[in-house]
Amino acid sequence: MSTTKKIAGAVLAAALGVTTLSACGGDAKDKPAGTSDAPKSKTVTLVSHDSFNVTEAVLKEFEQQSGYSVKVLKSGDAGAALNQEILTKGSPRGDVFFGVDNTLLSRALDNGIFTPYEAKGLADVKPEYVLDKEHRVTPIDSGDICVNYDKAYFADKKIAPPQTLDDLTKPEYKNLLVVENAATSSPGLGFMLASVGKYGEEGWKDYWSKLKANGVEVVDGWEQAYNERFSGSAGGKKAKGDRPLVVSYASSPPVEVLYGEPRPTEAPTGVATGTCFRQIEFAGLLKGAKNEEGGKALVDFLISKKFQEDMPLQMFVNPVTKDAALPELFTKHGVVVEKPENVTPETIAKNREQWVKAWTALVVK
Numbered sequence: 001m002s003t004t005k006k007i008a009g010a011v012l013a014a015a016l017g018v019t020t021l022s023a024c025g026g027d028a029k030d031k032p033a034g035t036s037d038a039p040k041s042k043t044v045t046l047v048s049h050d051s052f053n054v055t056e057a058v059l060k061e062f063e064q065q066s067g068y069s070v071k072v073l074k075s076g077d078a079g080a081a082l083n084q085e086i087l088t089k090g091s092p093r094g095d096v097f098f099g100v101d102n103t104l105l106s107r108a109l110d111n112g113i114f115t116p117y118e119a120k121g122l123a124d125v126k127p128e129y130v131l132d133k134e135h136r137v138t139p140i141d142s143g144d145i146c147v148n149y150d151k152a153y154f155a156d157k158k159i160a161p162p163q164t165l166d167d168l169t170k171p172e173y174k175n176l177l178v179v180e181n182a183a184t185s186s187p188g189l190g191f192m193l194a195s196v197g198k199y200g201e202e203g204w205k206d207y208w209s210k211l212k213a214n215g216v217e218v219v220d221g222w223e224q225a226y227n228e229r230f231s232g233s234a235g236g237k238k239a240k241g242d243r244p245l246v247v248s249y250a251s252s253p254p255v256e257v258l259y260g261e262p263r264p265t266e267a268p269t270g271v272a273t274g275t276c277f278r279q280i281e282f283a284g285l286l287k288g289a290k291n292e293e294g295g296k297a298l299v300d301f302l303i304s305k306k307f308q309e310d311m312p313l314q315m316f317v318n319p320v321t322k323d324a325a326l327p328e329l330f331t332k333h334g335v336v337v338e339k340p341e342n343v344t345p346e347t348i349a350k351n352r353e354q355w356v357k358a359w360t361a362l363v364v365k
Contacts, residue, residue: 150232
């Protein structure tokens, strides 16, 4: 999965499989004026990774205004969900796909699973997020993969927490960092790409050699890293985790506040803002969609102000539209990452597999 939503998913224990978010729609009285009595689907299906979520009232408002009932088909993490759509290209399982990010974007576009559609409201999306000029996909959210730190640990030890990628190789942070496997984890891959963006194709492997020499620990996925090995999270405290540095998300501190019992007045974790890689998630109208008009309306809804302002506390990601306001939880306890590392989708697509193989040989084996 992409993105920051694993945190909320772990806390909320979202169910897998097909989730019908509404049972409304389908009555003749709900048909828009001017439509014929010919059979026409009033259900629009969104295929997504497991972490898609929206407030019921916000979704209900869209359904009432559009006349469509929304069904969400959750299909595992982002990579697994995308693989299924590639395998069913031309005969998709739904009308819209949500959750492909910039690490997998070129793969999706090269396989031709989307129909171009310039969404209504696209002019309100910040231009730096519009990566496909053919509008086969529409940017929906962004989130930053970053190293998080346990504030209490560094205060007790009287050590300043790291702030940059370079810092993590210093002796004072030896044996403190846990990261996810780049071959099996979305944040693990994102953190590896941060090192590529920072040090280039010639220097990133040398950086990881230094991290390995400095005692970096590698685990399979985010759940194990954050909720078992990291000493700063609620789960990590219960599991007696002893690593005060972990690769997670810039939105992790607000989540720790939201679900803290009792709720803390200050986030117990911080973010090393010089270690980040920005993920951007997209939605696209699937080629061969049975309800193309409903799919277009749903894509429009995903970049509407109503959905964009609902999204941060549902999926713990940032809006991409210019006028969407962040909730107080984010503005008070979150951080703004001014200069995340970046690697173009084309460069990622060209090199991802060989980079992951090289990373595995260097760090894991």
